[in-house]
Amino acid sequence: MYFDLDGFKGVNDSFGHEIGDAVLMEVCRRSKKILRNGDLISRLGGDEFLILLHNEPNELELFQISERLVGDLNKPFHIQSWEIQIGVSIGIARASDSNFNVSEFVSNADIAMYRSKMAERSSHTIFVPEMMEDNKRRLLIANSIASAIKHDEFSIHYQGKVDADEVVVGYEALIRWRSAALGVVSPAEFIPIAEQSGKILQITKWVIKRVCMEFEQILAVQKNDVVVSLNLSAHDIKNASLVGYIKEMFTLYKIDTKHIEFEVTESAYLENFDAANGFLTQLRQMGCSIALDDFGAGYSSLGYLTQIDLNTLKIDKQFVDNLNVSKRSTLVTKTIIEMAKQLNLKICAEGVETREQADFLLANGCHQLQGYFFAKPVSLEELLKG
Structure with missing residues (x-):
């Protein structure tokens, strides 16, 4: 069994390494209580652990041990005066599937663990040989990113955002990849792989430069003060050198920063709170605006909103999808809008696909709407055609 802790990086960032070390020791203590006599647990490094289960446990025993690990490690950790919540992703492999090659x-267990992490937080997966093909594809994608940049396989698609009068007031820049070797690769597939393999910064820099190169043409299409939004990942906002690169591109392409907005997801912001604050403060000082994306889909802790300087709150698509379907979701959406207004934030709802959703959001005070009902992401060439 190969497992690592979901959200542990945020523990070290928020509470310090002393608290993080105490959590790791408590993880070991809890795990050992679950294991049988003869089972071995070791820390591989960081927040990664290996468990060697002896005597070939059957499927039921594996399930029971895995469920108990997930359940016990999901319970809050009380360390000093703090209550800390983490999760665990577990991969399980049998020695016989690897011909007893250590x-x-x-x-194999690591591959299964990755599958657990991609599926959902706090789950366990047993390795099957078919996963090797998925792993080969992940490696191929990761190793193809530099070549894709070199051979100009990436492109930017722009999805329009409209105001209350349904006039386009902005675009979100979304990366697309048409690979010579792999065909069309979805961002939902290659972005997580790029993050895990340390290649995401190359992609982010490419997007920033390409948007700057295309910016004059975009402004020519829209006569009003259109704003183009660019996405930053959790890895980007931890890299202080990226600020210098952004400044360099803005200077090189003579970008008026009032037309630029940077979007960061709620979960990425809170996992790296201090780093995110420092990074985004520098972008605001340049004149850019900041949007918090996927609001309500992550931590949903409201206290931090008083500690960060935002311009826009983006309501996650999952709430928009359930408008007038789920009473609770509808109420939460109305509450988010009202709260944002009280904090003097602009509100943008994403994933709007019906007139009914649009009417509800506008009636309740949303400033901007984004979604297929108004516009699908299109290439610059299509955008210029109108």
């Missing part, structure tokens, strides 16, 4: 054995 490195392949561990690698």
